Amino acid sequence: MLLTLFESHTHFFLSMFQKMILTKIISNTLSLHKKQLIEWLPAVRYFSSPTNPLVNVDVNDKSGIAVVTMNRKPVNGLSLELFEAMSKALDDLENNRIRGAILTSSCPTVFSAGLDLNELYQPDKKRFKAFWTTFQDVWLKLYGSSFPTAAAINGHAPAGGCFLAISCEYRVMCPDYKIGLNETRLGIIAPIFLRASMRNTVSNREAEKALTLGTLYSTEDALKIGLIDEIAIYKVKAIERCENFLAQFNNVSSIARSFTKRSLRQKDLEELENCREEDFNIFWSNLIEPSVQKQIGDYMQSLKKK
Numbered sequence: 611m612l613l614t615l616f617e618s619h620t621h622f623f624l625s626m627f628q629k630m631i632l633t634k635i636i637s638n639t640l641s642l643h644k645k646q647l648i649e650w651l652p653a654v655r656y657f658s659s660p661t662n663p664l665v666n667v668d669v670n671d672k673s674g675i676a677v678v679t680m681n682r683k684p685v686n687g688l689s690l691e692l693f694e695a696m697s698k699a700l701d702d703l704e705n706n707r708i709r710g711a712i713l714t715s716s717c718p719t720v721f722s723a724g725l726d727l728n729e730l731y732q733p734d735k736k737r738f739k740a741f742w743t744t745f746q747d748v749w750l751k752l753y754g755s756s757f758p759t760a761a762a763i764n765g766h767a768p769a770g771g772c773f774l775a776i777s778c779e780y781r782v783m784c785p786d787y788k789i790g791l792n793e794t795r796l797g798i799i800a801p802i803f804l805r806a807s808m809r810n811t812v813s814n815r816e817a818e819k820a821l822t823l824g825t826l827y828s829t830e831d832a833l834k835i836g837l838i839d840e841i842a843i844y845k846v847k848a849i850e851r852c853e854n855f856l857a858q859f860n861n862v863s864s865i866a867r868s869f870t871k872r873s874l875r876q877k878d879l880e881e882l883e884n885c886r887e888e889d890f891n892i893f894w895s896n897l898i899e900p901s902v903q904k905q906i907g908d909y910m911q912s913l914k915k916k
């Protein structure tokens with residue numbers, strides 16, 4: 611904008627050549643200052659987020675790394691309210707230029723049980739629209755974040771739980787749990803943004819197998835196919851390993867890192883950004899099919915009986 615203003619005001623007084631030289635000088639100065647400013651900002655803008663009971667954000671003043679803890683007992687079912695809290699937390703982290711974020715859970719044996727089935731069963735269209743739109747927002751913000759992200763998976767992570775983990779850049783999981791995208795086993799089709807995250811994590815062939823079979827992997831098998839990066843015995847250790855991963859970026863220009871990440875993920879992000887309404891319509895029309903509703907209802911009953 612400054613450059614446009616400068617150009618319009620000097621139009622009558624300067625020759626084309628003079629204008630080109632001055633424009634170049636201002637542009638170089640601005641971009642240099644912007645770079646220096648952005649490189650310096652992380653040291654001064656860490657914050658203490660007002661605590662939301664569903665998502666706790668704890669920023670370490672020294673490292674600038676935020677631990678984001680989902681806290682919706684008993685299993686971190688992803689409801690509209692939990693997505694709203696996550697979306698807000700991600701905005702706060704983005705605006706305050708933290709150094710990195712680690713996603714984890716306060717539930718002792720569950721990272722997240724995925725979408726709250728109560729949101730999918732006998733849904734009200736208005737609420738489901740808000741739910742789905744916020745789900746999309748969370749993915750766009752997490753997958754496209756300018757800061758590096760890691761997941762400390764301290765429990766089971768089926769379906770939407772796995773989706774949150776694979777939207778991060780690094781995953782450390784505790785032993786003896788299950789992780790995977792089991793949507794097809796529930797008769798539901800994984801949305802495009804979930805497929806994108808999976809393809810970005812494991813090979814195309816593994817993604818196809820995992821998604822079509824709806825496999826839930828043990829921690830050890832997840833490591834073998836690259837769905838997770840490391841195993842850590844306890845949650846505290848998992849967080850520590852995530853911190854080590856994020857600390858590696860201390861020696862990398864934050865601008866170069868975030869632009870590179872963004873450019874690698876841009877196509878996936880645009881794919882959803884360009885068809886958000888269509889994505890909702892497809893899911894809504896499938897969701898209200900009586901056969902799909904029956905399947906979801908039966909599945910909820912089977913979980914309760916257990």
Ligand SMILES: CCCCCCCC/C=C\C/C=C/C(=O)SCCNC(=O)CCNC(=O)[C@H](O)C(C)(C)COP(=O)(O)OP(=O)(O)OC[C@H]1O[C@@H](n2cnc3c(N)ncnc32)[C@H](O)[C@@H]1OP(=O)(O)O
Pocket residue numbers: 684685687719720722723724725726727728730766768769770771792793797798799800801804893896897902910913914915916
């Ligand atoms: C073509 C149609 C398109 C329709 C649109 C669909 C959208 C698809 C797009 C997105 C992808 C994401 C989809 C999903 O995430 S669907 C959710 C899938 N989740 C699961 O399959 C996991 C189900 N849960 C479990 O397997 C287990 O609960 C566990 C392994 C996570 C934990 O086991 P455990 O510790 O033994 O706990 P319990 O099983 O006893 O559960 C405690 C309590 O919580 C309830 N519960 C569990 N999971 C959910 C859930 N996802 N939503 C709501 N409630 C859940 C469970 O019923 C128990 O309740 P209680 O008996 O009343 O205490």
